[in-house]
Amino acid sequence: MGDPDLLIVGAGAAGIAAAREARSLGLDVRVLEARGRVGGRAHTVQDLGSPFDLGATWLHAAQSNPLVPLAEARGLELFNHDLVRSGRTWTDGHWATAEELAEYDAAEHAWHEALMLAPDTPGLSLADAAPRGGRWDATLLHWEGPVICGAEPEAMDLADWRATMLNGSNLLPREGCGHLLEVLAEGLPITLDAPVTRLSWGGRRVRAEGPFGAVEAGAAIVTVSTGVLASGAIAFDPPLPVATQEAAHDLPMGLLIKFGLRAAGEDRLDLPAFGGLERRLEPGERAMTWISWPFGRAYLSGFAGGALAWDLSAAGDAATLDHAFSELRDMFGARADRALRRDGAAVASWGRDPWARGAYSYARPGGSAARAALSVPLGGGRLRLAGEACHTSLAATLAGAWYSGAAAAREAAATLGRSPRVTERTGYTGRVPAPSSGG
């Protein structure tokens, strides 16, 4: 490996965006990726006989998502999931009636309004501010905490939750989000199976070391998750400043486990393609959520988030499947065992994955400024952290990771004396689409 201008650690969404942007600005780039594949927390597998995303699934906030035009330019089909949503909610031993669902809708509206109007008291958690006592309140809290954010509401900062709420359409790349990133990484100078174990950034140049040897560069962008940062897998020399370490600490990893169960035969449990299944919960209860037969494919996709996900992750894949079938049996009886296969299931294990250590970041109560603090350039701009955790409104998404990586590359280029203005000729316009507004 020759020494590049810019070194990028990690070939997930942020690393790929950074590499593409830096190259468009005329920089010589090298990406070092610990895994034997690109995409990071976006990974499409074919284990169920058709594409299945173990990680990122939707292109959220489609109207301001930079991956939407990139996918379209490559001719990849994007499907608007919002147009076909249909849901069923299991409550007290039956599927919720139309009347109960209307009550749920009204409760959801009031619940969100109450949280939007809650005072901006620093350190308030989502649970502190959430309405309680209503028939659907525990279900709504479970949905917004464990299911969406992978975290328990008591552990989440209200202001960060509000700032990172997503607006806009949710598109599904038919071939998968992982596949989309693979396509966008084509032709980039990425070295796989190259875990960085040491990063020296105290001198005039940065130096990365690992089993691959050593690479020096004028600047580095590190895109690993806050879970990896906290694990100490990369020894920074000198250590990261206390303010950066505190910011990473204030942005721990939530966990969402995703798994797919194949249909055993023709029985589709009377569920439509893209049917959503959830349960009404009492305070303290936890449950999985489900999407049936996406694109008419012969698998049911299940999700578990927050504390339930961490418990199942520690217990292993077999325990996850046991739990999944026991929940399905509650709703469908023994028919669930006949309709779905236990063998050949695809189960994501992001909690046990040493290169992720969770699904995506959330902010601890009082940590609403941590995302901006994590993005502050270090060593006179020689070192920058980037990735989903660094984006203040699109955190926890591919879009946030992409914007963060691309922005870090532009700043690094300026540090290295390659101003974006100089390279406007190469097609870079200096315009960044506005991220979707929080709330």
Ligand SMILES: Cc1cc2nc3c(=O)[nH]c(=O)nc-3n(C[C@H](O)[C@H](O)[C@H](O)COP(=O)(O)OP(=O)(O)OC[C@H]3O[C@@H](n4cnc5c(N)ncnc54)[C@H](O)[C@@H]3O)c2cc1C
């Ligand atoms: C189950 C699940 C569902 C999700 N659903 C969605 C969704 O529907 N829509 C959405 O937008 N987002 C979703 N996300 C979140 C999305 O996947 C992430 O926000 C995004 O992929 C993060 O990208 P990143 O580049 O910041 O980090 P990563 O993807 O983690 O990239 C960092 C890279 O660094 C590598 N690395 C780690 N340590 C080292 C090291 N020491 N040396 C070299 N390389 C290293 C990793 O292997 C990885 O490839 C989901 C995530 C999960 C897990």
